[in-house]
Amino acid sequence: MSERFIASDFDVVVIGAGPAGLAAAISAKENGAGSVLVIDRESEAGGILQQCVHNGFGLDTFKEDLPGPSYAQRYIDRAAAAGVAFLFNTMVTAVSRDRRVLTSNDRDGVREYRGKAIVFAMGCRERSRAQIRVPGTRPAGVYTAGTAQRWVNIDGFLPGRRFVILGSGDIGMIMARRLTLEGAKVECVVEINSYLSGLSRNLVQCLQDYDIPLLLRHTVTKIIGNKRVEAVEISAVDERWKPVAGSERAVPCDTLLLSVGLIPENELTRRVGIEMDPLIGGPVVDNRYATNLPGFFGAGNVVQVYDLVDSVSSAAEIAGRSAARYAAGTFAADCGSMPVHPGKNVRQVVPQRICPASLAEDPIALQLRVAKPLEGPVEFRVIGGDRILVRKRFPYARPGEMATVMIPKAAGSAFRETDEVRIDAVPLAEGIE
Amino acid sequence: MKRNMICVTCPRGCRLQVVKDGHGKLTVSGNFCARGVKYAQIELSDPRRMIASTVRVRNGIHAVVPVATDQPIPKALILDAMALLKRVVVDAPVRMGDVILPDVLASGVNIVASRDLAGRDAAWSP
The missing domain is CATH 3.10.530.10 (CPE0013-like)
Incomplete structure (x- = not known):
């Protein structure tokens, strides 16, 4: 497809061909967009799913347990059938407020495309050594877990023989298993918190199945080695993450992998002047995934880092539909939106604004994370003025697991009587009102 | 016999309590859905994984x-x-x-x- 001449003007231009971009592009087409272009810096579609060879994808979307590349393949096939155009090996260098997209690649040089609507679907990035400030020397052999995952699962080589993994994020645990199956030795996974940061199923099937030790409340306090990592120093930490003197020990290894969190990738979003949520690092969006800049929409991990690709796909479908409507001139720019504030025990909520008028068409999903683990029964309450508009109960709520609270269509009239809402997470042991 | 285990069938990761009585009958609690019971049965008799x-x-x-x-x-x-x-x-x-x-x-x-x-x-x- 990249050999064919591509027009310059499109109804919808999607930046990023990962799961969010694919779902948004297909949805835009299905909702009437005549022409949709997806631009990606990689040589093919699918994004990070192509290197996530493990299973566990698609249980919500397809009711099947799929490897990442198979989940991607289904969307790639659908996008092809829908007539979505792709431009690969191409970097988007800037986007203007009048929706011109500046690109660069080695075939066309610098070239501009125009979209009636733009969808940001750039995904997220891994936090790196510079962002967590690990002391020590700067030898080769310190990589993010996702980089190592790409080398093993796409490029087909092992970046070391003897590994220590810092951070118990899912990618780190999944790589611990993957490297072990490929014959490498994983000495341990080191987690600074007293709890796992990834899913507990991965503790079982990635670490315990292969007798890989998990060291909670420990961290890497020094990287040792001249040209190549020779060892890392591991120390216990106190509840404030301060290393405990005398607890340090050197663990010989040749590679340190970092699995210490993901950050939404929003350089383009910021530079075009879109309002950002400083805590989440993504654009402020309403329930239609519209940003504050007309014609610009956010899909997937650029908006917030999701736990599951299935959730990315369903959010991106809404963004794609909104973009198609904007391109067709049928998108209500001023929908009378109101802010949704994170309240008691709630760290973040997406969307940050809701348009009650949308409830005439669809329920609204509020996706939120609590600020601390609430292990007993919890009631989420959407509160406007002094009235509880929606309640939803969960047996527990944990920061690592996103909770979804649906605002039903029937709640529309109640929302018309308020200017803003907040959402609280109330442990039920504190009494039911 | 009593055992705690984490179901790996889906990302929810239910914490299961599994009790096996004298006749080999399993009682599973802590599961959100029926797949948890099936997982516990298989995990104790013939543990399997997707690879x-x-x-x-x-x-x-x-x-x-x-x-x-x-x-x-x-x-x-x-x-x-x-x-x-x-x-x-x-x-x-x-x-x-x-x-x-x-x-x-x-x-x-x-x-x-x-x-x-x-x-x-x-x-x-x-």
Whole structure:
């Protein structure tokens, strides 16, 4: 497809061909967009799913347990059938407020495309050594877990023989298993918190199945080695993450992998002047995934880092539909939106604004994370003025697991009587009102 | 017999309490859905896992193609199955679902390609 001449003007231009971009592009087409272009810096579609060879994808979307590349393949096939155009090996260098997209690649040089609507679907990035400030020397052999995952699962080589993994994020645990199956030795996974940061199923099937030790409340306090990592120093930490003197020990290894969190990738979003949520690092969006800049929409991990690709796909479908409507001139720019504030025990909520008028068409999903683990029964309450508009109960709520609270269509009239809402997470042991 | 385990069937990761009485009857609690009961039964009698890996490709757009079991494989066979996969080389193009290793170690489980992988010379189209 990249050999064919591509027009310059499109109804919808999607930046990023990962799961969010694919779902948004297909949805835009299905909702009437005549022409949709997806631009990606990689040589093919699918994004990070192509290197996530493990299973566990698609249980919500397809009711099947799929490897990442198979989940991607289904969307790639659908996008092809829908007539979505792709431009690969191409970097988007800037986007203007009048929706011109500046690109660069080695075939066309610098070239501009125009979209009636733009969808940001750039995904997220891994936090790196510079962002967590690990002391020590700067030898080769310190990589993010996702980089190592790409080398093993796409490029087909092992970046070391003897590994220590810092951070118990899912990618780190999944790589611990993957490297072990490929014959490498994983000495341990080191987690600074007293709890796992990834899913507990991965503790079982990635670490315990292969007798890989998990060291909670420990961290890497020094990287040792001249040209190549020779060892890392591991120390216990106190509840404030301060290393405990005398607890340090050197663990010989040749590679340190970092699995210490993901950050939404929003350089383009910021530079075009879109309002950002400083805590989440993504654009402020309403329930239609519209940003504050007309014609610009956010899909997937650029908006917030999701736990599951299935959730990315369903959010991106809404963004794609909104973009198609904007391109067709049928998108209500001023929908009378109101802010949704994170309240008691709630760290973040997406969307940050809701348009009650949308409830005439669809329920609204509020996706939120609590600020601390609430292990007993919890009631989420959407509160406007002094009235509880929606309640939803969960047996527990944990920061690592996103909770979804649906605002039903029937709640529309109640929302018309308020200017803003907040959402609280109330442990039920504190009494039911 | 009493055992705590974490169900790995889906990302929820239910914490299961499993009790086996004198007649071998299992009582499972802590599960959100029926799959938790099934997981506990199989985990105690014949533990299995889905396994994903890669195999070498000749003339493909990438060096390797991702593969996975088409159903959970007995845990005891995992390392032997990996050793078999290491020796496999396939030719591009590969189609998703192509059987890379049939009936691995007579387990009844096939290892299949997880995606399409075009040849190096073919123009890739989505």
